[in-house]
Amino acid sequence: MSRVEPSDFELPEAERASHEPQLVVDVTGFEGPLDLLLMLARTQKVDLSKISILALAEQYLDFIRRARDLRIEVAADYLVMAAWLAYLKSRLLLPEAAAPEEPSAADLAADLAARLQHLEAIRRAGAGLMTRDKLGTEFFMRGMPEENDPLEPQQFTATIYDLLSAYALQRQKKALSHHTVHQRVVWSLKEAREALERLVGVSQDWTRLDTYLIEYLVEPAMRTTVLASSFSASLEMVKEGQLELQQESAFAPLWLKRRPEPRPELQVVETKQ
Amino acid sequence: MTALRKPLSIVGAEPLSDENQRILEAILFAASEPVDEKQLIARLPEGTDLKEELRKLGDHYAARGVNLVRVAGKWALRTASDLGHRIARDTPPPRKLSRAAIETLAIVAYHQPVTRAEIEEIRGVTINTGTLDVLIQTGWVRLRGRRKVPGRPVTYGTTEQFLIHFGLDQIDDLPGLDELKGAGFLDDRLPAGFSVPIPNDVSTLRDDEEPLEESDPELDPEAK
Amino acid sequence: MTALRKPLSIVGAEPLSDENQRILEAILFAASEPVDEKQLIARLPEGTDLKEELRKLGDHYAARGVNLVRVAGKWALRTASDLGHRIARDTPPPRKLSRAAIETLAIVAYHQPVTRAEIEEIRGVTINTGTLDVLIQTGWVRLRGRRKVPGRPVTYGTTEQFLIHFGLDQIDDLPGLDELKGAGFLDDRLPAGFSVPIPNDVSTLRDDEEPLEESDPELDPEAK
Numbered sequence: 001m002s003r004v005e006p007s008d009f010e011l012p013e014a015e016r017a018s019h020e021p022q023l024v025v026d027v028t029g030f031e032g033p034l035d036l037l038l039m040l041a042r043t044q045k046v047d048l049s050k051i052s053i054l055a056l057a058e059q060y061l062d063f064i065r066r067a068r069d070l071r072i073e074v075a076a077d078y079l080v081m082a083a084w085l086a087y088l089k090s091r092l093l094l095p096e097a098a099a100p101e102e103p104s105a106a107d108l109a110a111d112l113a114a115r116l117q118h119l120e121a122i123r124r125a126g127a128g129l130m131t132r133d134k135l136g137t138e139f140f141m142r143g144m145p146e147e148n149d150p151l152e153p154q155q156f157t158a159t160i161y162d163l164l165s166a167y168a169l170q171r172q173k174k175a176l177s178h179h180t181v182h183q184r185v186v187w188s189l190k191e192a193r194e195a196l197e198r199l200v201g202v203s204q205d206w207t208r209l210d211t212y213l214i215e216y217l218v219e220p221a222m223r224t225t226v227l228a229s230s231f232s233a234s235l236e237m238v239k240e241g242q243l244e245l246q247q248e249s250a251f252a253p254l255w256l257k258r259r260p261e262p263r264p265e266l267q268v269v270e271t272k273q
Numbered sequence: 274m275t276a277l278r279k280p281l282s283i284v285g286a287e288p289l290s291d292e293n294q295r296i297l298e299a300i301l302f303a304a305s306e307p308v309d310e311k312q313l314i315a316r317l318p319e320g321t322d323l324k325e326e327l328r329k330l331g332d333h334y335a336a337r338g339v340n341l342v343r344v345a346g347k348w349a350l351r352t353a354s355d356l357g358h359r360i361a362r363d364t365p366p367p368r369k370l371s372r373a374a375i376e377t378l379a380i381v382a383y384h385q386p387v388t389r390a391e392i393e394e395i396r397g398v399t400i401n402t403g404t405l406d407v408l409i410q411t412g413w414v415r416l417r418g419r420r421k422v423p424g425r426p427v428t429y430g431t432t433e434q435f436l437i438h439f440g441l442d443q444i445d446d447l448p449g450l451d452e453l454k455g456a457g458f459l460d461d462r463l464p465a466g467f468s469v470p471i472p473n474d475v476s477t478l479r480d481d482e483e484p485l486e487e488s489d490p491e492l493d494p495e496a497k
Numbered sequence: 498m499t500a501l502r503k504p505l506s507i508v509g510a511e512p513l514s515d516e517n518q519r520i521l522e523a524i525l526f527a528a529s530e531p532v533d534e535k536q537l538i539a540r541l542p543e544g545t546d547l548k549e550e551l552r553k554l555g556d557h558y559a560a561r562g563v564n565l566v567r568v569a570g571k572w573a574l575r576t577a578s579d580l581g582h583r584i585a586r587d588t589p590p591p592r593k594l595s596r597a598a599i600e601t602l603a604i605v606a607y608h609q610p611v612t613r614a615e616i617e618e619i620r621g622v623t624i625n626t627g628t629l630d631v632l633i634q635t636g637w638v639r640l641r642g643r644r645k646v647p648g649r650p651v652t653y654g655t656t657e658q659f660l661i662h663f664g665l666d667q668i669d670d671l672p673g674l675d676e677l678k679g680a681g682f683l684d685d686r687l688p689a690g691f692s693v694p695i696p697n698d699v700s701t702l703r704d705d706e707e708p709l710e711e712s713d714p715e716l717d718p719e720a721k
Binding site: 294295296297298299300302303304316336337338339350352353356359360402403405406407409410415416427485 | 518519520521522523524526527540560561562563574576577580583584613625627629630631633634639640643649650651709
């Protein structure tokens, strides 16, 4: 993975702009996709509340595209975000179809802008915290312990017997059973969706989104398999009540979406044949 | 050991301090942590006007190299902050926190009680296990309890040590709190019916929290 | 934090202390052990008459609750000896560790330096985030460093506090396989090849460990 010195990102904006054509794609310098988005947003030189999410999505996708063109490996979280932004972009560009139970593209964009503002506010707060007078640099507490200390911290207790029997029991239990811990090999679509929820909150419309996820996350040759296994995973999730699945007719696209927050009175929706 | 008890004279001398001032001073001096008013009262003669005694002591120390401060709702003596550079030399400089750790600390401070998933949601990345561990080891972050939702995730909050380290009397003295509050970022996660959008480090668990496993026999959610 | 900087007045007030007195006081207050005159001189402006400054400081504190004393040729501030009885301590009752915590602690003790994933592998169950955190709070477990493998997981080990609490002279006083069997902790049906490691808590990092260092920018493996 090619690398830019982190200082490259601390250039004043004007300077950065002039460097832009050579901007080397470096994903390792960022604290995740939102951080990257924030950096890109700053190049728009407007207040975060007035940011154009459409322009930002294009900047981000362009960034990822260049990374891929350079055959740079991009971490999955960044690709998930790319898929989401590609989806969001397509919705922002198309006239909105009336789908009352779903948030509009404008709402989704506003949510994303709010997340960026939130992260920025937290960063400022953190920076403010770190500039305060701090123990151990600007001021010091009493350094020498006194016998007369009127306070004493919370103590914990356990006996050596507890310790040894706990050790022996566990080792013995494990030695006498056969237990394998499964190692995760690749990102499943389910994991991608989880990452997406972490990144942008709940997505309502997974069917169309999955197309984007697969495009960004999966090697072309693997796409069919991934589609198949994600289908079976989806069926599992329908069974668990996490998903709703619909199909207009045989061979028509499958429509699936996340079930609304669990409300006890709701019944599992049956899938149409 | 020779206590210097020369006659009072010269510059810097002062009228003989009264006994209450001596006791207060000794307690605050000997304590390893800030002391709350209840503990101070308990060690002073009955009927003492604690506020007045503290004010006197504060005055006495105001211009000196050690000051009386109110921190974490308690009282402590600490060196004056303009003298830090004179003292810092004999202690190793404190470790600098990474950006990830600072951000995580800020989220815990401003959004507490907060779960790991909520921290990840704000930052948009998974947190590396080590980051919360480092913050806990510094003593600034603690486990509060568990959120009463499926999976019973641990909730995190700040400690008294956090307030002491950053010289805060109480958690709502956090810098920039108004900005976050004004933008509505602090109330989005509050359970319905809970209307005070400020971080809360009171150790009493909230309605949507329950205790950690310690001492809870049922607990062990680990033994899957 | 509210530094009390009210105007000096009333009883106990005194002329504004000069800078040398402030520095001396702050150094002696913050020092973790008595300070020798060479160290004091080094932190005061050149040409300062240290003897005179110490005499002044001694006078200032002579009648107060804290005194300037000379110990083994060095200088320290100590609470006045007549006040010791006033500051008796009240100890909170100790908390018992949960089963999950004690099990994890045992693994850390025997298998240190050990990562979270390794603990999970030995135990055959995942550990809940809170458990290691609680152990760090006890002061018995510490973060040692990071394992030099992808993801750079944190390695855990035990502390001196651990040895003290469990009455161990050194970590390899923990019983080995034969002793555990002899004491009836382990039974005889164990498979061949079952072994118990000889624990080792030397703080020097192993070849496959590297320092924790939060300030290391690279160290942020979080930024995926």
